[in-house]
Amino acid sequence: MALQYRIIPVTPYEQNCTLLWCDETMEGALVDAGGDIPKLRAAVEKAGVKLVKLLVTHGHLDHVGGVLALAEELALPIEGPQREEKFWLDMLPQQAMMFRFPPARAFEPTRWLEDGDTVTVGKLEFEVRYCPGHTPGHIVFINHAAKLAMVGDVLFAGSIGRTDFPRGDYDTLIQSIRGRLFTLGDDYRFIPGHGPMSTFGQEKATNPFVGGRFG
Template identity: 45%
Template sequence: MRARTVKVTPLRQNCTVLESPETGRAIVVDPGGDVQELLQILDGMTVDAILLTHGHFDHVGGADALRSGLMRRQHAPLSMIGPDRRDEFLLKSVAVQAQAFGLFDLQDACPDRYVEDGETLDFSGVRFEVAHCPGHTPGHVVYVCREDKLAIVGDTLFRGVVGRTDFPYGDHESLIAGIKRTLLSLPDDFVVLPGHGLPTTIGEERQNNPFLN
């Protein structure tokens, strides 16, 4: 799969589009907003699923609208999957979260189903491993594609830092433990696609991230 990052919402959240050039099929991860731009980028592709890493508005606020737009275009159902059920309270408060930042066009997200730690998802021959990695939010998950040496990690791990845990439901110790369990167990050459900022690698973070040493 070929990964493309599209920055959405004023928070410049990284929406990830994973496309197979051979088949024209795609998966979208964390469509936080700017749905019309995403629909233009996805024109000509068949989207198999929308995956969500966690329930913050900048990651999921455009998910329902994107699903509806793609279903009209593709004339077929489209699944929205994830995160872990423990983020349901956040998914149901997206509009309220967004309004606090002056954004009034984002919607609550209603996934077709939640995911669980250790399960696998298969789309067009591409397999994603799901790992629960709480701390930033209670139900945060990461998606790992071993075939492409790729980890899509939402707001858990960034280049040189880790995700915020200063929310009422945040837990720094759980976040660090989850990163070490789910991500630092991967080989050094895996590419990490975070929810904000630039990509990194597992090896780079294992060596140089001060929060993990």
């Protein structure tokens, strides 16, 4: 049994939607299905995966724009984010207008997630860590067996999430990165919400916002 994944960039913001699955059961999930639903469905079909749930790190439109439509179309549960993110999920119609995306409806997930919760996909387990700062209810998903994390917009290769949106907070974000992510092993890889993958060790050593002399 092992974790398999594919990264599928979606929306004009090139957001990294992750298709992950258990190679024993072939049950899978999409993390941050932000849009481009035909592209996502084609990737799922090509991989031969049976989707069983949709996972959400936070409520910004490029991460959740396709979630409700997929959930309704395929009768899938939505798990995450943390309940403070209701602030952003309620604003999805306004976000769509502001960023000139297709219309989006507000929704609540089937299951709000809290720090320390466990999410299962097939026989895979993911630890949930609450990492606010970019948004108030942001979470990350960690599979310790594969040493892989899906971190949304908390941390990027060489950068960090922006904090100038409503209810963003720079100091809280830095605390989340150092206290919730950098406490994992240096060899843990992570998939950010945008851009290339990296490792926590690499970011500790070189990221100008939270690594190097700030480490």
